[in-house]
Amino acid sequence: MLRLAKNLYLHRELMSVLAWKNIALRYKQAYLGIAWAVIKPLTLMLIFTLVKSFVGIDSGNIPYPILTFAALMPWTFFQESASDGVNSVVGNTSLIKKIYFPREIFPLTAVITKLVELGINFVILAGLMIWYQMLPSVYVLWVPLIILYTVLAALTIAFVGAALNVYYRDVGAALPVVLSLLMYASPVIYPLQLVKDKLLVHQAAGEWSNLLYTLYTLNPLAGIIDAFQSVVLRNEPPDFAAMVPGAILIAVLLPLSYAFFKRAESFFADVI
Amino acid sequence: MSIIEVEHLTKEYRLGAMQGLKQKLLHTAARLRGKKTEQRPLFKALDDVSFSIEQGEVVGIIGHNGAGKSTLLKMLARISTPTRGTAKVNGRIAPLIEVGAGFVPDFTGRENVYLNGAILGMSRQDIDKKFDEIVAFAEMEEFIDTPVKRYSSGMQVKLAFAVATSIESEILIIDEVLAVGDLAFQRKCFDRMDDVIRRQGKTVLLVSHNIRQVERMCTRVMMLSHGSILQDGDPHATCDRFYQVSNQTISHQKAKDRSTRVISSGEVQDIEVAVLDAQGSEADSLTEGSALRIRIRFTLNQPLTNPEFHIGTHTTDFVYLTGESTAVLGQSHEFSVGSHEIEQLIPVYPMVPGTYGIRFAVIDQRGRVVFHGESLRFFTVTAKTMDAPLQDELRLVSVPIEWKLQGKHYFKQDKSN
Numbered sequence: 001m002l003r004l005a006k007n008l009y010l011h012r013e014l015m016s017v018l019a020w021k022n023i024a025l026r027y028k029q030a031y032l033g034i035a036w037a038v039i040k041p042l043t044l045m046l047i048f049t050l051v052k053s054f055v056g057i058d059s060g061n062i063p064y065p066i067l068t069f070a071a072l073m074p075w076t077f078f079q080e081s082a083s084d085g086v087n088s089v090v091g092n093t094s095l096i097k098k099i100y101f102p103r104e105i106f107p108l109t110a111v112i113t114k115l116v117e118l119g120i121n122f123v124i125l126a127g128l129m130i131w132y133q134m135l136p137s138v139y140v141l142w143v144p145l146i147i148l149y150t151v152l153a154a155l156t157i158a159f160v161g162a163a164l165n166v167y168y169r170d171v172g173a174a175l176p177v178v179l180s181l182l183m184y185a186s187p188v189i190y191p192l193q194l195v196k197d198k199l200l201v202h203q204a205a206g207e208w209s210n211l212l213y214t215l216y217t218l219n220p221l222a223g224i225i226d227a228f229q230s231v232v233l234r235n236e237p238p239d240f241a242a243m244v245p246g247a248i249l250i251a252v253l254l255p256l257s258y259a260f261f262k263r264a265e266s267f268f269a270d271v272i
Numbered sequence: 273m274s275i276i277e278v279e280h281l282t283k284e285y286r287l288g289a290m291q292g293l294k295q296k297l298l299h300t301a302a303r304l305r306g307k308k309t310e311q312r313p314l315f316k317a318l319d320d321v322s323f324s325i326e327q328g329e330v331v332g333i334i335g336h337n338g339a340g341k342s343t344l345l346k347m348l349a350r351i352s353t354p355t356r357g358t359a360k361v362n363g364r365i366a367p368l369i370e371v372g373a374g375f376v377p378d379f380t381g382r383e384n385v386y387l388n389g390a391i392l393g394m395s396r397q398d399i400d401k402k403f404d405e406i407v408a409f410a411e412m413e414e415f416i417d418t419p420v421k422r423y424s425s426g427m428q429v430k431l432a433f434a435v436a437t438s439i440e441s442e443i444l445i446i447d448e449v450l451a452v453g454d455l456a457f458q459r460k461c462f463d464r465m466d467d468v469i470r471r472q473g474k475t476v477l478l479v480s481h482n483i484r485q486v487e488r489m490c491t492r493v494m495m496l497s498h499g500s501i502l503q504d505g506d507p508h509a510t511c512d513r514f515y516q517v518s519n520q521t522i523s524h525q526k527a528k529d530r531s532t533r534v535i536s537s538g539e540v541q542d543i544e545v546a547v548l549d550a551q552g553s554e555a556d557s558l559t560e561g562s563a564l565r566i567r568i569r570f571t572l573n574q575p576l577t578n579p580e581f582h583i584g585t586h587t588t589d590f591v592y593l594t595g596e597s598t599a600v601l602g603q604s605h606e607f608s609v610g611s612h613e614i615e616q617l618i619p620v621y622p623m624v625p626g627t628y629g630i631r632f633a634v635i636d637q638r639g640r641v642v643f644h645g646e647s648l649r650f651f652t653v654t655a656k657t658m659d660a661p662l663q664d665e666l667r668l669v670s671v672p673i674e675w676k677l678q679g680k681h682y683f684k685q686d687k688s689n
Contacts, residue, residue, distance in 0.1 A: 017390035021376060028378045099391055100350040266353035269346065270285065 004258060007102040014101060015109050022113040037117035038124050041072040048072075048189050057190050062233050066128045070233055071188045071225045073125065074146070077118040078154050078221060079179050084110035085158025087172050089268060090165050096268050103265040104258070107158040111151055118147070125232070137235035146227050146238070153220040153250050160257040163264035166272050185219055192226035192242060220246030273362060274324035275443060275475050276348065280357035283318040283343050283499075317343040319499035320357070327442075330469050330476045332490035332507065334483060334514050336521065339496040341479045345445050348477070363442030363475070366392060377421035381412055381431055384420050388435045402438045409460070410434035430457055437464055444468060447479045465489065487511045512655075519557075519627055519652045534645040539576070540634050542611070544569040545649040547630075557652040560670055564621035564651075568632055569613045576607040579642070582633040583616040585623075590646065593623060595631065622669040625655040 008015075027033040048068045052059075059067045088106035089096065096103070129136070165171040187195065198204045199213040216222055223243030230236040318340045325331055333341050346352040347359045375384050385406055389399040407416050410431045420428060437444075446465075468474055469489065480486050486493055486507065493510040495503045497517070503510045548565040549555040558564060566583055584595030596616065629647040636642050675682040 013395055014390045014393075017387055017396075021379075021387055024383070025376060025378055095391065097351065101391075101393070269352045 003262075004104060007104060008108065011101060011105055015105055015112060018105065018109040019112040019116065022109065023116055034117075034120060037120045041069060041076050041121060042124065044072050044076075045069045051189070058194065059191060060193060060234075062229070063132050066125075066132055066134070067191060067229060067233060068189065069125060069128060070229045071186075071191075073118065073121050074150050074224050074228050075183060075186060075188050075221065076121075077114055077147075078150050078224070079183070080117075081111040081114040081151070081154035082157040082161070083175050083179060084114065085154060086161035086165050086175055088158070089162040090169070090172065090272065093272050096272055103268060104159070104261060107155060107162050107261075110158065111154055114154075115147075115151070129233075134233065135235075136232060139231040139235055139237055142227065142231040142238055146224060146231070149220070149243075149247070149250070150224050152254055153224070153246075156250055156254045156257045159254075159261040163261045163268075166264065166268050182219065182221065185216070186221040187225050191229065192222060192239070195222075196242075214245050217242045218245045218249055220250050222246060275327045275362050276325040276477075277360040277362075278324065278344075278348075278358070279322050279360075281318055281321045281344070281347060281354050281359055282316065282356040283340075283347065283352070284314045284316050284355045286312045287315050316499050318347070318354075321496075321499070321501055322357075323494065323501065323504060325475060325477070327475055328473045329492055330478065330490045332486035332493040333477060333479045333496060334481070334486055334493060334511070335496035335502075336518060338498075340499040341496055342447060343499075344496070345447055345477065345479060349445055361443065364393075364440075365443045365445060366436070366439040366441035375420055375428060375432060378419055380419055381407075381416040381423070385416075385431070385435055388432065389438075392436060392439050393441075394439055398440070406431075406434045406438055409464070411457075426454065426457075433461060437468065441474070443475045443477070445477045445479075483511050483514055515625070516654065519625070519654070533647065534643075535641060536643045536645070537641075539574045540570050540572060540643040542569070542571040543632065543643070543645065543648065545630050545632060547649065547651040548615075555651075557654050558621065560625055560653050560656045561620060561622070564618040566616045566630060567613065568615075569611060570634075571611045572607055572609050575609055576634075576636055576642070578604045578637045579607060580635040580637075581614055582631075582635065583614075584631040585621075585628045586631055586646065588627055588629060588647075588650075590629075592631070593628065594618060594621075621653065622671060623653055624667055624670050625653045627652050 023034070027036065030036060032039075045065055045068050049065045052064050052068075057064065085107035088110040089103065092106055161171050161175060195213070195216055199209045199216070203209040205212050220243075223239070223246045226242055227238035230238055321340075321344065333344065335341050343352070347354050348361055349365060350361075375388060379387065382403075385403060386396070386399055390396070394402075407413055410427075410433070412427065412431055412434075415423065415427065420431075423431070465476075466489075469476055478486060478490060490507050492505060493507040494501055495510050495514055495517075502517075503513050546554045546567045546569075547556065547558070548567055549558065550563065550565075552565075564585070568583065580597055580599045582595065582597040585593045587593065627650055630649045630651070631644075631646045632648055633644040634642040673683070
């Protein structure tokens with residue numbers, strides 16, 4: 001991990017240039033340019049709002065559109081960072097075969113690129129908050145930490161996935177499927193409060209209820225999305241109980257994932 | 273301390289493609305039951321290579337395709353990891369394994385200079401400082417704000433070369449990049465390389481198939497063959513060795529190729545073609561300007577009255593060079609059933625060093641072709657002096673020469689004498 005930090009520092013310029021390349025390249029010949037970064041969460045927000053009007057999801061005292069947009073922001077960021085991260089090594093074959101620099105630069109750059117797009121979504125979020133006449137509180141100071149945690153969660157998948165993808169392209173193909181399943185297992189369409197009520201308050205699954213809830217919160221996104229909504233919209237501190245299982249999982253898996261990546265990286269140029 | 277130290281470097285690759293899931297499962301199952309499974313065979317791209325390079329040396333690496341040159345450079349540039357052994361590099365290394373790696377077609381020249389510079393390890397300030405020089409060197413002032421995808425390939429390479437050679441590093445690795453652009457730009461590249469080598473005192477590793485270039489630029493040349501070092505040291509001696517080996521390879525390959533073209537009626541059989549040296553023993557090569565003696569043995573299963581024999585030589589791409597017939601002798605010969613032997617002697621074979629083939633034809637007295645074969649055997653003409661290969665591209669035959677300069681006569685002299 002220390003090596004990772006050192007490499008990060010040594011190659012900060014390269015990473016910023018590569019991230020700039022990714023962003024510039026993505027929107028170079030597109031008329032709408034960077035606006036595409038917000039179109040995806042906005043569209044999903046509209047669809048979910050439409051669906052909600054049929055099914056009826058209790059969003060508490062927060063208007064549903066903004067609640068789901070605040071869920072889609074960290075979710076889209078996580079999902080795209082992870083999948084771009086996994087494909088980043090294979091996608092840079094020509095560089096891998098020609099020039100050496102620490103290979104973790106590729107997944108890291110993919111995540112940084114997505115951070116920029118996340119930043120643009122904050123503008124939309126601010127617009128929505130003005131529309132609904134909501135005021136942020138001091139708790140928004142948690143936002144950078146929550147995003148950092150999301151970055152770490154995305155990197156956990158990106159490192160191991162990127163390395164495996166070099167050997168087995170199945171990983172890159174399977175990931176979108178897995179991630180879209182994970183979206184339904186995360187409180188994106190519905191708020192975490194619903195799950196909590198069902199399992200912890202009503203004990204819907206009997207004696208298994210508490211265990212099931214812990215399992216549910218083992219998904220780091222459960223804690224992340226709920227915390228993001230709490231600090232930005234509900235003016236509450238994050239619900240740490242919902243974050244602990246996921247955080248422990250990431251704390252264990254991230255070093256393993258990175259170690260695996262570093263072990264595999266010396267063969268990238270031969271195998272890719 | 274040496275700037276590059278390589279010890280017992282070995283790199284193995286597994287041949288063949290990745291196995292599918294089914295095969296993998298079958299193999300794993302077989303292994304679990306304690307059976308031996310077929311492993312994909314290993315290929316040694318580099319086999320126990322050791323050497324060291326001192327600060328300021330300009331080392332050329334030559335060898336045929338697949339000799340391990342690029343693999344070696346990849347190990348030094350840390351792109352690939354050795355299977356065994358170590359490759360220690362004490363200094364910053366700038367690998368120009370291929371110029372223009374990471375050029376993005378949609379970006380303008382300017383954007384690509386910054387991107388490529390960063391990829392090669394330059395800081396933004398460095399690039400800012402050198403930007404004008406890079407553009408001027410590449411002669412790209414007009415086009416620098418045009419997307420690279422609209423460039424001609426020559427323009428791309430010029431820009432890439434300009435960026436790559438402006439990196440500040442102790443060691444420069446160059447793989448086949450000098451053969452870029454038009455002649456005028458190649459000249460510029462040479463001058464730039466010369467500047468890098470001689471004035472800045474950098475250590476340079478140059479891989480090239482342009483042996484002349486290597487011979488001229490390097491202070492030391494290493495020849496690789498099948499993953500190991502065949503010769504290492506003086507550029508002239510090593511390059512000369514390279515010419516010898518590659519000529520041999522050509523003749524071996526050609527012989528194996530069976531590019532032999534034969535028309536035969538079946539009356540002439542068991543044809544055996546040999547090249548003889550002055551002592552009369554079989555040889556595969558002769559020195560430039562010496563005698564060529566061709567002996568042909570064959571068996572007849574029909575008697576031939578007054579046949580015409582035709583023996584000639586040709587290049588490997590079937591350009592007929594010599595060709596003489598016994599018809600001009602005006603003599604009548606009877607050839608009975610059984611084996612026979614004929615010989616042709618060319619006192620001075622005039623061709624320049626290279627590989628040549630032998631052609632043989634038998635025509636009966638009515639003009640019917642009984643046998644005609646090309647590439648029946650190959651032989652090599654080797655250079656008399658070490659400089660000779662440099663001229664070979666400019667001539668086909670080597671002839672005795674007399675010069676008259678400022679009223680004085682000069683004769684071509686061999687350096688070896």
